[in-house]
Amino acid sequence: MKVCLVGFGKSNSALVDIILDKGNSLCISNNNKFSEEEKKFFIRNNIKFEEDHGELLKTTDLAIISPGIRPNSKAAKIIFDNNINYTTELEYSWMHLKRFNPNATFIGVTGTNGKTTTTSLINHIIQISDKSSYKAGNIGIPLINAPLNIDYYVLEVSSFQMYWSKKFSPDIAILLNLAPDHLNWHSDLEEYYNSKLNMGGRTLENYGTFIINSEIDYECSKNNLIKFSPKYNYKEKKVFYKNEEIMVKNDTLNLAIYRENVVAAVICLLELNFDKKTIEMGISTFKPLAHRLENFAHINGTYYINDSKATNVHSAYYSYMSFRNKKYIAILSGEPKNEDMSKLIEELNQYAAKVLVFGQMVSEVKKYKLTDKFLFLNNLKEVVEVLKNTESEFVVFSPSGASFDLFKNYEHRGYEFKKSILENIQ
Numbered sequence: 001m002k003v004c005l006v007g008f009g010k011s012n013s014a015l016v017d018i019i020l021d022k023g024n025s026l027c028i029s030n031n032n033k034f035s036e037e038e039k040k041f042f043i044r045n046n047i048k049f050e051e052d053h054g055e056l057l058k059t060t061d062l063a064i065i066s067p068g069i070r071p072n073s074k075a076a077k078i079i080f081d082n083n084i085n086y087t088t089e090l091e092y093s094w095m096h097l098k099r100f101n102p103n104a105t106f107i108g109v110t111g112t113n114g115k116t117t118t119t120s121l122i123n124h125i126i127q128i129s130d131k132s133s134y135k136a137g138n139i140g141i142p143l144i145n146a147p148l149n150i151d152y153y154v155l156e157v158s159s160f161q162m163y164w165s166k167k168f169s170p171d172i173a174i175l176l177n178l179a180p181d182h183l184n185w186h187s188d189l190e191e192y193y194n195s196k197l198n199m200g201g202r203t204l205e206n207y208g209t210f211i212i213n214s215e216i217d218y219e220c221s222k223n224n225l226i227k228f229s230p231k232y233n234y235k236e237k238k239v240f241y242k243n244e245e246i247m248v249k250n251d252t253l254n255l256a257i258y259r260e261n262v263v264a265a266v267i268c269l270l271e272l273n274f275d276k277k278t279i280e281m282g283i284s285t286f287k288p289l290a291h292r293l294e295n296f297a298h299i300n301g302t303y304y305i306n307d308s309k310a311t312n313v314h315s316a317y318y319s320y321m322s323f324r325n326k327k328y329i330a331i332l333s334g335e336p337k338n339e340d341m342s343k344l345i346e347e348l349n350q351y352a353a354k355v356l357v358f359g360q361m362v363s364e365v366k367k368y369k370l371t372d373k374f375l376f377l378n379n380l381k382e383v384v385e386v387l388k389n390t391e392s393e394f395v396v397f398s399p400s401g402a403s404f405d406l407f408k409n410y411e412h413r414g415y416e417f418k419k420s421i422l423e424n425i426q
Helices: 015-021 037-045 074-081 088-100 115-127 157-162 189-205 256-271 276-285 311-319 342-351 361-365 381-388 408-423
Strands: 002-006 025-029 049-052 062-065 084-085 107-109 133-137 152-156 172-175 211-213 225-230 240-242 242-246 294-297 302-306 328-333 354-358 374-375 396-399
Touching: 015 025, 015 328, 015 354, 037 049, 049 107, 062 074, 088 107, 088 242, 088 276, 107 115, 107 189, 107 396, 115 133, 115 256, 115 276, 172 189, 172 256, 189 211, 211 256, 225 256, 240 256, 240 302, 240 381, 242 256, 242 276, 256 361, 294 328, 294 408, 302 408, 311 328, 311 342, 328 361, 328 374, 328 381, 328 408
Parallel strands: 002 025, 002 062, 025 049, 062 084, 107 152, 107 172, 133 152, 172 211, 211 225, 302 396, 328 354, 328 396, 354 374
Antiparallel strands: 240 242, 294 302
């Protein structure tokens, strides 16, 4: 069979060996130049390649599409016009692992926000039990790299991966929340939401369990649909589900922004018959992830919080909600994503002591009715200069926009923020 990797990023490049081992003819179709090292590797392994989507892609039997390939791209048009069968690394790897490890349980976590934290929390709790688990997917780890003898595969799943998947249906699907995002990739909000909902729908069709936030409009008569709510399943640092009462002894996970993650993870693990003691121990020992409400410094009475992963309005809103009763300075930045910021602006107008805005976010924020708390700056350096002369209990960097206006990615943005604070504020 002729297999074409469409795009050659981290996920697709991890597939090369296994596709060749199966005796397939392999080619690579890209829309960028390859490095000389990559070209030498292709030639050495008899892999054809093209640096502009064209004839190699048109004549393939199966296209494995990188999640970054947009539905309106040249590659997508070739695939649709020529009726080419397609899949993703995640789906291809899932089918491969199921053949070799049919007794394994696959857990898929999706949603607009909180995917990485929920995936990591579930994986952490399983790993302190007597079972094995492997975390992969949109979290940055290709599933194809996973060992074949794992009990639980815990997967973060993006809307991009689901758009290009046809069959992927984990045994347990979790949908945390839905809010406008990635509208510069999807054609409209309905397409974005449906790409998230499809994972749970397929799971139900295949007799799996779908755990979904009750605020999402989704109706199904199947018994294995479980609706949860942070409002009703979480009270006084405890998660209640069926006849169990799980203590949440973790200051970070008790923040409002993490309640959806904790409730969904607890329900998932109780459904899988993990015991209360293991779940509570896992919650208490879970450490916050970098760039997600990361409390990285305490200088002269001020706590500095790096939440650079908050790349959309929904995520930033819930981050700032966690500081309502504190005196805090908020920092917004990044590329806007065509989202309604009204709710976030109202939150900051009411509760923040000061709001600093820089980058492309400046022009977007100025569209709204603002108090005199808002200060517009040109760059991170100017932000730090203001912080030097302003007292507060917390400084919270939860940008609400993508990082690509001034930085390589959200990790680079978070790193630069932390570096600027640590080097310039005494």
